[in-house]
Amino acid sequence: MCNTFYIEIYGCQMNVYDSKNIISVMERRGFERTLDPKIADILIFYTCNIRENAARKVFSAIGMMKSSKTKVIAIGGCVAQAEKEELFKKSKLINIVFGPHVYHKLPDYVRQILNGEQIKIIDIDLEKFSKFGKTLNQKNISFSEFITIQEGCDNFCSYCVVPYTRGREYSRAAKDIITDAKHLVAHGTKEITLIGQNVNSYDGEAPYISIGAGSNHWKLDRLLYEIAGIDGLKRLRYTTSHPKDITIELMRAHSQISRLVPFAHIPIQSGSDKILRLMNRGHTVTEYVAKLKMFKTIFPDMQFSSDFIVGFPNETFSDFEDTVRIADDVKYTISYAFKYSRRKGTPAAQMDGQIPESEKEKRLKILQDTLIRCQIDRNNSLIGQTQTILFDKHGKKPNQYIGKNVCMQSVIAESDTNLIGEFRSVLIESAGPNSVFGKVLYKDE
Numbered sequence: 001m002c003n004t005f006y007i008e009i010y011g012c013q014m015n016v017y018d019s020k021n022i023i024s025v026m027e028r029r030g031f032e033r034t035l036d037p038k039i040a041d042i043l044i045f046y047t048c049n050i051r052e053n054a055a056r057k058v059f060s061a062i063g064m065m066k067s068s069k070t071k072v073i074a075i076g077g078c079v080a081q082a083e084k085e086e087l088f089k090k091s092k093l094i095n096i097v098f099g100p101h102v103y104h105k106l107p108d109y110v111r112q113i114l115n116g117e118q119i120k121i122i123d124i125d126l127e128k129f130s131k132f133g134k135t136l137n138q139k140n141i142s143f144s145e146f147i148t149i150q151e152g153c154d155n156f157c158s159y160c161v162v163p164y165t166r167g168r169e170y171s172r173a174a175k176d177i178i179t180d181a182k183h184l185v186a187h188g189t190k191e192i193t194l195i196g197q198n199v200n201s202y203d204g205e206a207p208y209i210s211i212g213a214g215s216n217h218w219k220l221d222r223l224l225y226e227i228a229g230i231d232g233l234k235r236l237r238y239t240t241s242h243p244k245d246i247t248i249e250l251m252r253a254h255s256q257i258s259r260l261v262p263f264a265h266i267p268i269q270s271g272s273d274k275i276l277r278l279m280n281r282g283h284t285v286t287e288y289v290a291k292l293k294m295f296k297t298i299f300p301d302m303q304f305s306s307d308f309i310v311g312f313p314n315e316t317f318s319d320f321e322d323t324v325r326i327a328d329d330v331k332y333t334i335s336y337a338f339k340y341s342r343r344k345g346t347p348a349a350q351m352d353g354q355i356p357e358s359e360k361e362k363r364l365k366i367l368q369d370t371l372i373r374c375q376i377d378r379n380n381s382l383i384g385q386t387q388t389i390l391f392d393k394h395g396k397k398p399n400q401y402i403g404k405n406v407c408m409q410s411v412i413a414e415s416d417t418n419l420i421g422e423f424r425s426v427l428i429e430s431a432g433p434n435s436v437f438g439k440v441l442y443k444d445e
């Protein structure tokens, strides 16, 4: 009988993409996936280290999920990269620690443990990117897929662990990305999201040299034109963008490519120039707002979402109020607010002026109230509009389906036929704070 594995996934889209590839490489080597951790021989935890609570989750999960059947426990991803050998001390049960760039070697490591080798295995090589280029198994391909086009980050925001857990920026060759995208679309993918920690700094080797083009590298906008042209693809997205790397060419691409959603996640983090400087974000509030304005001028349909961090070291209440103001002024479709989390090894963790937890909570609550208010206004404004929705899951009630509009807002509708994986035109009829409700009008092309 073949060995079974269970995988628990935390963190961002990069982890979702990596995990799908882990599932494919494990299956190709004869392991079988189970959705029940209690019957699995192998438990894989693919982790996130971005905030303290994200990192802590993994230890309680190990305790909850292991059973008398468990033979191997492997911890991968960003906590593995950050904590290294320390993880073996934190839990004696862990057999394998593997970083985000070496998951393709996991089947070999698992075999070693299953063969009875009494060793602890650690591989946290951040240098090579040999993990790419292995296509997903056909049965794991869904109607909506991510493709990593860029990984790592050179921005070194002072609060962030990503440059340490994912390493320096690396862009995959355009030819390989196009091959992956064509493979997915040929197997039923309708929506592709190109992902990267800093996706719009993409600078990948061109598939061919254009005469007179002067460069044998492609930027994100050029790649978007190419991928959007794949026959059968219906919707194209990318995330996450850094404000300083938004170019006029990218704005033009949005206005010219109909399959590209009129939407981008462009986090500002704080509305105070002083805090942005301390965060090492590389732009001011004015520069950020000017970019969004320019985007709207070139392409008036464009919508944005953002992340915010509250309680960064030395953030006064007045700095915080500047953040609330910007969240209110820019009409974001969706926003995410986080309490600053002090991460080991980052410059901000060493700064004086750390804000007490209770104050961070208070600020988070105030900002979230503002964001919810904006979202309710925004959701109400959708009533009466007809939108194209890609449905991706079941709702709470029978016959209820939940999907996303182009701006990633949740839309709920009822249907007698299965809508999962289908695009439908939906008339928005009412709105709540987190989602809107609509009626399916007709089947889309």
Ligand code: SAH
Binding pocket: 050, 051, 159, 160, 161, 162, 197, 198, 240, 241, 242, 266, 267, 269, 307, 308, 309, 338, 339, 340, 341, 342, 343
């Ligand atoms: N590369 C992306 C962000 C990736 S991390 C960008 O720069 O936009 C996702 C979000 O987590 C960030 O936008 C930030 O808001 C939040 N984040 C990162 N580190 C954090 C920390 N130490 N504490 C709280 N939030 C953090």
Ligand code: SF4
Binding pocket: 153, 154, 155, 156, 157, 160, 161, 162, 163, 197, 198, 242
């Ligand atoms: Fe982290 Fe900043 Fe890089 Fe985003 S741009 S991944 S926040 S260092």
Ligand code: F3S
Binding pocket: 010, 011, 012, 013, 014, 015, 047, 048, 049, 050, 077, 078, 161, 162, 165, 166
């Ligand atoms: Fe988390 Fe690593 Fe993504 S720290 S947010 S899983 S890059």
